[in-house]
Amino acid sequence: MQEITVEELKRMKDAGEDFQLIDVREDFEYEMSNLEGKNIPLGGVLIETDKISKDKPVVVMCRSGKRSAMAIMQLEAQGYTNLYNLQGGILAWADQIDPSISVY
Template structure:
């Protein structure tokens, strides 16, 4: 697991041919705006979150974010314990994101 600033997080995402963006916020937060291409895995619904993490491809690159970076850091740690090799947390979360958001 690595904590990356927005620039490194985005550059890593674009450079990877085997990556996925994961938003770990709530559905309501997701509906307020998300990073294009993000998949919602609500960490606050712990049993469903864990079930989905177990299904993830372990050798894929996962770029994870939340509102401020705390929940996504925890999510990356959980993913790593579940066998995911590459999980990257967006420091500062979507609050510090300067790119466009989808709705």
């Protein structure tokens, strides 16, 4: 599984690179704090594959990196090859990039 660090994600965002960010946390988690990605909770990932790009890099994130890894395994079984797991999830983002965001 391909992975990306929060530092790499910040660089991609700052540079305005063309990629998609998918947040697989539950709605209430996303509402508490998010990085402006598309919210598709893990349970709906396979139902909503039409909303996940196949032609550009897709960074998948969650709270710590475990749910996003599960989502990537499910999507790779459907033929996706452009997915990157955000190491440490939003907890790592809060720790290393933006301590002002709410985490739980």
